[in-house]
Amino acid sequence: MPQHSIIIYSLLLLFAMACSTSGRVDTMLLEAESLMMEHPDSALDILDSISPTELGSDRQRADYALLLTQARDKNFRFETITVR
Numbered sequence: 001m002p003q004h005s006i007i008i009y010s011l012l013l014l015f016a017m018a019c020s021t022s023g024r025v026d027t028m029l030l031e032a033e034s035l036m037m038e039h040p041d042s043a044l045d046i047l048d049s050i051s052p053t054e055l056g057s058d059r060q061r062a063d064y065a066l067l068l069t070q071a072r073d074k075n076f077r078f079e080t081i082t083v084r
């Protein structure tokens with residue numbers, strides 16, 4: 001990965017951490033989605049850093065479950081997940 005991409009992703013992640021929990025989760029979900037095609041391992045790392053207890057809305061839970069399923073599939077990790 002080019003050096004400037006690492007810096008950009010790091011800054012986005014730091015920005016996400018500075019936001020409120022709901023905003024932070026939304027930002028992290030968007031970041032994971034943007035990385036999914038070219039860097040599914042990075043997307044999975046982001047999703048793994050989100051605690052299911054941080055998912056405050058039905059939309060966040062649905063997005064999280066979908067993205068986590070996609071990331072695990074692309075990384076050849078076949079597991080059963082439960083999002084409550």
